[in-house]
Amino acid sequence: xxxxxxxxxxxxxxxxxxxxxxxxxxxxxxxxxxxxxxxxxxxxxxxxxxxxxxxxxxxxxxxxxxxxxxxxxxxxxxxxxxxxxxxxxxxxxxxxxxxxxxxxxxxxxxxxxxxxxxxxxxxxxxxxxxxxxxxxxxxxxxxxxxxxxxxxxxxxxxxxxxxxxxxxxxxxxxxxxxxxxxxxxxxxxxxxxxxxxxxxxxxxxxxxxxxxxxxxxxxxxxxxxxxxxxxxxxxxxxxxxxxxxx
Amino acid sequence: xxxxxxxxxxxxxxxxxxxxxxxxxxxxxxxxxxxxxxxxxxxxxxxxxxxxxxxxxxxxxxxxxxxxxxxxxxxxxxxxxxxxxxxxxxxxxxxxxxxxxxxxxxxxxxxxxxxxxxxxxxxxxxxxxxxxxxxxxxxxxxxxxxxxxxxxxxxxxxxxxxxxxxxxxxxxxxxxxxxxxxxxxxxxxxxxxxxxxxxxxxxxxxxxxxxxxxxxxxxxxxxxxxxxxxxxxxxxxxxxxxxxxxxxxxxxxxxxxxxxxxxxxxxxxxxxxxxxxxxxxxxxxxxxxxxxxxxxxxxxxxxxxxxxxxxxxxxxxxxxxxxxxxxxxxxxxxxxxxxxxxxxxxxxxxxxxxxx
Numbered sequence: 083x084x085x086x087x088x089x090x091x092x093x094x095x096x097x098x099x100x101x102x103x104x105x106x107x108x109x110x111x112x113x114x115x116x117x118x119x120x121x122x123x124x125x126x127x128x129x130x131x132x133x134x135x136x137x138x139x140x141x142x143x144x145x146x147x148x149x150x151x152x153x154x155x156x157x158x159x160x161x162x163x164x165x166x167x168x169x170x171x172x173x174x175x176x177x178x179x180x181x182x183x184x185x186x187x188x189x190x191x192x193x194x195x196x197x198x199x200x201x202x203x204x205x206x207x208x209x210x211x212x213x214x215x216x217x218x219x220x221x222x223x224x225x226x227x228x229x230x231x232x233x234x235x236x237x238x239x240x241x242x243x244x245x246x247x248x249x250x251x252x253x254x255x256x257x258x259x260x261x262x263x264x265x266x267x268x269x270x271x272x273x274x275x276x277x278x279x280x281x282x283x284x285x286x287x288x289x290x291x292x293x294x295x296x297x298x299x300x301x302x303x304x305x306x307x308x309x310x311x312x313x314x315x316x317x318x319x320x321x322x323x324x325x326x327x328x
Numbered sequence: 329x330x331x332x333x334x335x336x337x338x339x340x341x342x343x344x345x346x347x348x349x350x351x352x353x354x355x356x357x358x359x360x361x362x363x364x365x366x367x368x369x370x371x372x373x374x375x376x377x378x379x380x381x382x383x384x385x386x387x388x389x390x391x392x393x394x395x396x397x398x399x400x401x402x403x404x405x406x407x408x409x410x411x412x413x414x415x416x417x418x419x420x421x422x423x424x425x426x427x428x429x430x431x432x433x434x435x436x437x438x439x440x441x442x443x444x445x446x447x448x449x450x451x452x453x454x455x456x457x458x459x460x461x462x463x464x465x466x467x468x469x470x471x472x473x474x475x476x477x478x479x480x481x482x483x484x485x486x487x488x489x490x491x492x493x494x495x496x497x498x499x500x501x502x503x504x505x506x507x508x509x510x511x512x513x514x515x516x517x518x519x520x521x522x523x524x525x526x527x528x529x530x531x532x533x534x535x536x537x538x539x540x541x542x543x544x545x546x547x548x549x550x551x552x553x554x555x556x557x558x559x560x561x562x563x564x565x566x567x568x569x570x571x572x573x574x575x576x577x578x579x580x581x582x583x584x585x586x587x588x589x590x591x592x593x594x595x596x597x598x599x600x601x602x603x604x605x606x607x608x609x610x611x612x613x614x615x616x617x618x619x620x621x622x623x624x625x626x627x628x629x630x631x632x633x634x635x636x637x638x639x640x641x642x643x644x645x646x647x648x649x650x651x652x653x654x655x656x657x658x659x660x661x662x663x664x665x666x667x668x669x670x671x672x673x674x675x676x677x678x679x680x681x682x683x684x
Contacts, residue, residue, distance in 0.1 A: 136652075141573060144586060257545060276597040286655065294666060298666040306677070
C-alpha cells in the first residue's frame, strides 16, 4: 500500500523524529468548516430525533402519580421538535453552502449521471466492496458509490423527513400556522395523517440503516482505502496515502 | 303551498316580532355592522324562502340518519319541520314508490340551482353501478342527475366523504366518495361514522341561515367542526403529556383514566369535534367512556391496521407488520451484512498479506 519513502524529505521541527520512515503524502483541504460543523450537528440531531422519535411511537412505561407532577412525554416531544428545527435549519444552511462552498459541498445534492467516468466509478467501487477489485480509486470528495448512497438514503430521506415532520407538527400548531400553510399539502397526498405518521416512522428506519452503513463504510475506508476519511470530517483535510497514477 | 320563510317559522314557534327585531339588531351589532344591516337582515329572514333539501341514500347503513334525528341543539324536528324544507328523504318520508320519485323531478325542475343535495352513502361504480339500485336505476345515475341542478352538495358521513367500510380494501364494488364522482359542484364533507348529530344539524343550520356553505378546510370539511384533532381538546390530554398511559384494558391506568395512546387511540390523527361537542346530547364520547378513538372520520380508517395498535401496520403479502418490526428487521439485516462484510474484509486482508 504505502509508497516508498522519499529520501530527500525532511520534517522540520518534529522533536522525536529519528528512525521513522517519512512519507511525503499529498493533503487537500476538502470539507470547509461549515460543512464539518453541519455534519456533526446533523449527526447529533439525527441521533436525538431517532431516540425521541422511537419513544413517540412506543412511549416508555406509564408513570405513577398525578398528571400534574410529570411532563415526560411533553419533554420527549419538545426535544424531538427542537432537534427537528436544528436539523431543518441546518439543512437549509447546508443547501446555501452548496451554492457558495467548494465543489465538494454540492456532492450530496445531485448525481452526475451524465458523466461516463462517474458511472465507471460507481461500478468500480461496488466491485471493490464485493472483493472483486484489489484497490479502490482515489477521490478528493465522496466516491461515486458513496455519493449515490448519500443522495438516495440521506439527502432525499432527510428532505422527506423534514416535509412529513413539519406536516405532522402542523397538526398541533393548527391549520392557520405557517407550518400548515407550507407543508399542509402532504395531507392532499395522504388525507389520513396516520399514514403520514407511519411513513415518517419508516423514514427513521431508512436513516438509521443509512447511518449504520455510513459509519461502517467510513471506518472501513479509513483503514482500507487510499485516503483518510474520519479525520477528514474533523479537520477538513484529506490525505492520500500514495501518489500513484491509477 | 308556498315555502315558509325563516320568519314564519320562528313566529310559529312563539317568538314575538319584538324579539325577532331585537335578535336582528343584536346580531348586526355583534358582527360589527351598521344600524341599516339589522333592517336588511330582518328583511332577508322575512322574505327568503327556506332552502329545499333532497336527502339521498346510496351504499350506507343509515347511521348518519340515526345520528341526525338524535340532535338536541337544535332539535332535529325543528330542522326537518321548520328550518328547512326537506322535500325528499326516502328513509323518513311518508310518500313511497312513484309518488316519492316524482318529488325528485318536481324539485329538480322547480328549484333548479337552488336546492341542496344531501347524500348519505356513496355510489359503487363497478359493473356500471349495479351494486346499488335505487328506484330501478343505478344510484350513481340518480346521484349525477340530481346533482346537475343542485346549488351545493352535503356529503354526509365517512361513506360519502371518504368511502368508509364499503370502500375498504379491496373495495369489490368500487364504492367511491361523492367528490370523486361529482366534480363541478361545491361539496361539503361532514365525515364520521356517523357524524356527530349536532355537527350535522349545525352544518344544516349554518347553510339555511346564511345561504352559503361554511368555511371549509383543504379536504372540504367545515372548519368550525373539523379544524382540530380530537386529541387537541381531549380530557385525557394531561395524561398524554405527563407520560401516563393505559397499558392494558384492566390495569391501574385504565381505572384512573390515563391516556389511551398506547391502546391505539387514533385521537392524535383524527379531526372531529367529539371531545368538545360529545355525543348523545353531550353525555360522553369514546375516550371519556374509556375506549380509544378509532378514527372513524378519517380517510380509509378501515385500512389503517388494528384499532388497538399505536404503530399501525402495512399490509404486504397478506401479512400485517408494523413499522417497527419491518424497520428493526431491515436494520438487523443491514447490521448483519456490515458484520459479515467487515469479517470478509479482515479475512481478505490477512490472506492477501500472507500471499505477498
